[in-house]
Amino acid sequence: MNAYAGRFAGRSAVITGGASGLGLAVARRLVAEGGRVALWDLNPDQLALAANALGGAHTEQLDVSDAAAVARAADASAAALGTIDILICSAGITGATVPVHEFPLDSWARVIDINLNGLFYCCRAVVPHMLANGYGRIVNVASVAGKEGNPNASAYSASKAGVIGFTKSLGKELAGKGVIANALTPATFESPILSQLPPSQVEYMRSKIPMGRLGEAEESAAMILFMASEECSFTTASTFDTSGGRTTY
Numbered sequence: 001m002n003a004y005a006g007r008f009a010g011r012s013a014v015i016t017g018g019a020s021g022l023g024l025a026v027a028r029r030l031v032a033e034g035g036r037v038a039l040w041d042l043n044p045d046q047l048a049l050a051a052n053a054l055g056g057a058h059t060e061q062l063d064v065s066d067a068a069a070v071a072r073a074a075d076a077s078a079a080a081l082g083t084i085d086i087l088i089c090s091a092g093i094t095g096a097t098v099p100v101h102e103f104p105l106d107s108w109a110r111v112i113d114i115n116l117n118g119l120f121y122c123c124r125a126v127v128p129h130m131l132a133n134g135y136g137r138i139v140n141v142a143s144v145a146g147k148e149g150n151p152n153a154s155a156y157s158a159s160k161a162g163v164i165g166f167t168k169s170l171g172k173e174l175a176g177k178g179v180i181a182n183a184l185t186p187a188t189f190e191s192p193i194l195s196q197l198p199p200s201q202v203e204y205m206r207s208k209i210p211m212g213r214l215g216e217a218e219e220s221a222a223m224i225l226f227m228a229s230e231e232c233s234f235t236t237a238s239t240f241d242t243s244g245g246r247t248t249y
């Protein structure tokens with residue numbers, strides 16, 4: 001029995017990276033709590049599987065680093081869902097795991113393009129729909145890497161620090177307009193993204209977590225759902241933490 005059944009009744013959400021990991025965990029709970037979702041993702045096979053697992057969902061197969069595709073998807077999702085009340089930006093990649101002086105230029109550019117520029121394109125395209133309704137909740141998924149900096153992950157750390165700064169700016173711009181924007185900074189949790197990293201890097205990140213274990217996607221999803229709910233009414237431009245004690249600020 002879900003204690004929050006009905007919390008998102010009548011609410012519609014766009015979830016980028018919604019076909020996998022944290023985005024899919026958020027989608028599952030939003031639907032379980034009465035909401036409707038549009039999943040945006042690069043991976044068509046995962047999208048089809050995710051929509052099927054949810055018993056049907058509007059999907060948009062796109063690359064969030066393509067600003068024109070993102071703008072088209074925002075209009076299509078608003079038409080399909082009736083409105084967009086909630087935006088969860090979870091799409092992301094890790095990039096290379098090497099020191100700065102060896103970092104491939106193409107990997108740097110791709111990480112910034114997806115994790116930071118793409119997230120900006122999504123917020124830019126969806127905010128007008130929220131302002132038109134005078135209501136919105138935006139959750140941008142950053143990382144503890146954006147606060148602490150992980151060695152050999154400079155592009156990822158920089159992109160996630162950018163997400164935190166961007167969300168502070170966005171939240172302040174929208175304050176008083178009914179649209180609330182916050183960021184999440186998870187420490188490492190179990191998900192397919194970890195297959196992009198050498199096991200030694202995952203072990204390094206686990207060793208930094210005082211609870212001594214990796215998180216679960218569902219633990220970060222639970223925090224995101226609070227930020228996406230009406231109850232999150234006096235916190236904006238802020239950063240919430242799910243890091244097993246790694247970051248305390």
Ligand SMILES: NC(=O)c1ccc[n+]([C@@H]2O[C@H](COP(=O)([O-])OP(=O)(O)OC[C@H]3O[C@@H](n4cnc5c(N)ncnc54)[C@H](O)[C@@H]3O)[C@@H](O)[C@H]2O)c1
Nearest residue numbers: 017020021022041042063064090091092143188189191193
């Ligand atoms: N798993 C972790 O340990 C961890 C920790 C901190 C932050 N995060 C962040 O959480 C978010 C979700 O990660 P996850 O662990 O669920 O990973 P995941 O790989 O399971 O999911 C990411 C999804 O984003 C999609 N995606 C990637 N590039 C895209 C693009 N250009 N356009 C559209 N979709 C794209 C992928 O297809 C995938 O479905 C990411 O932003 C990640 O950086 C993850």
